[in-house]
Amino acid sequence: DAAGDPMHFTPHDFRRIFATEAVTGGLPVHITAALLGHKRITSSESYVAVFQDELIRTYRSHLAERRSIRPAAEYREPTDDEWREFQQHFALRKLELGTCARPYSAPCQREHACVRCPMLRVDPRQRNRLAEIASSLRERISEARHNGWHGEIEGLRISLQAAESKLVALDRQARNTPTNLGLPHLTPRN
Known part of the structure; x- marks a missing residue:
């Protein structure tokens, strides 16, 4: 060892050394698992020691390999525009x-009818505003019924359902607090 004293190994230590060397040398972990006789990959993963410098080196090597097979234009500096x-x-x-x-460069599928859109992530601080929008939609549906604007009613109803669904999700999120189950008390067996 570092102090100059003899090291003592067990056969199991050699299995761990083999697993670490095999995986860090590039052998896929599922092949290493088969060689070790493990039925589950997780058993072999627990044998593998991964050190910080090895992790960084492997990741950089992976990036270099991926970049070598991708078109160079993908890695150019973007223009100001x-x-x-x-x-x-x-x-x-x-x-x-x-x-x-x-996502970036994806078109707006709902034509900016954001209340209807599943991509809208409502800020919980805006719950009251969303409730106002739902109330306004109900009033507009009543007005449309009164005036016989049947085509308008359907669109307003879809927007109202989406707003109400988002309100329910916000309320569920606000109630979603961890429940303390406490620690179990063990009783001695007789």
């Missing part, structure tokens, strides 16, 4: 009710 467009996308994600989770 491309960067402004990218930043603008994230500026447009900020909405009155919360945040639009639509």
Whole structure:
């Protein structure tokens, strides 16, 4: 060892050393598991010692390999216009009710009818505003019924259902607090 004293190993230590060397040398963990006679990969994973420098080296090697097989154009610096467009996308994600989770460069599927959109992540602080919108939608449905605007009613009903669904989700999220189950008390057996 580092102090110059002889080291003592058990056969099991050699299994662990083998597993670590095999996996860090590039052998897939499922093959290592088969060689060790393990039925579950998780058993072999517990044998493998992963050190921080090895983790970083392996990750960098993986990135270099992935980049070598991808087109070089994907790794170029974006132009000023491309960067402004990218930043603008994230500026447009900020909405009155919360945040639009639509991925970059994806078109708006709901034509900015955000209350209906499943990509809207409602800010819990905006619950009262969402409740006002739902109330307004109910009033507009009554007005549309009164005036015989049947086509309008269906669209308003869809928006109301979406708003009510988002309100229920917000309320569920607000109630979702951990429950303390306490610790079990063991009683001695007779």
